Amino acid sequence: MPEQTVPTSTTTASTGSSSPSTGLTALGCGCAALIGIPLVAVLVLIGTLAWDNRGSSDFPRVAPEDMASRVFKRSQEAYDVMGFKRTVEPGVEDIGVSTENTLSSDLCWTSGSLGLEDKTVDGAYEMSHDWALDHVPASQAVSGLRRLDQHLKDDGWEVTAYREGGQAKSWNLYVQRDNEDERMSFTWYPDREYFTGGATMPCAYDPGWETGDTDPSDDRQTPPVLGPGQ
Template structure:
């Protein structure tokens, strides 16, 4: 009887990955990572590139634009009193004032906080005392709907309920233009404000101190003679 021989194992061990293949894979991964980083840098640079690309507009014109927004809101709210320029006691008396602030450059990555020479942002603030719920509540509800219908984005709206404050915050133009309103039922006090986008003062010179426009005075704020103001 012939002897049986054990079958020969003809399989070969799996070939190990060559160093060149591993390095190639690593190279592709690193290249992809570098590509992602470059895309992020480009996007950040693009997003901040226009951050100081403000128009050249005289402060009185930007102040007028802010006032028109307040005038429109005042008419929609239905207030009938006339508020003269100025303020006696902030947070207590009536108010009708302009203010000017700095504009900032976020830098290439949006992480800086530098003021932009010659640039300013105008705001208008107003307030009424002795405003009862019968006038403030329907006025705010009407204003909230009116602004939504006319291109403003409502970022916050809170009906305070019994004894709590009522708030309305809106914006447009990617947040460059804003308005806010608050009614304090505990003291029947109503405040409003409007701010407009940054602009360069054409008359600004090197060495000028403070933001432009801080010497502006608003006209009296009251019921519009022409009805509701057009969209600024």
């Protein structure tokens, strides 16, 4: 009988192992990806901060006396809407007790190009006007504040807080506009029948400021008499 030849398998079993160079390449790509993700995030954050703080010290040039006139007009308008008839001379004798009619200024701050540091802006100032009346009864304060609240809304101001405190707590009205750069606040204390108001204008550069000056806004500004229809 002819011999039968048994076929021999030529298939080699797989061992399941891969080339070492292939594994190292994959590992290298993975590490690069892990390093790249935080780096991109940091760059995006820096770019966002720089964009958010762009022009943060790009203030107009306004003489302190002109800014004082502007901020006083804000207070005068509110005073008229409240319906007050008394006149208030410039100055204050006892803060929180007596009448007040004063101007003040403050330095302007910037957080830097990356928003990572707070520092003052050379030559820039922020002008404010504060006023107060004593002996203001509820019959005058309550209706006046409600009227002022509606008037400011109609005039485009954003009311950030308004509270009617009843007979025991203070009544408050806070408004702002121009990205919070211009602000006003009003408070009536029923227990003392004391009313306060204040206005703050946006930051500006003093055209007369020189290097070495400590007070760019010239705090010697004096407001006019505050009164009805001034």
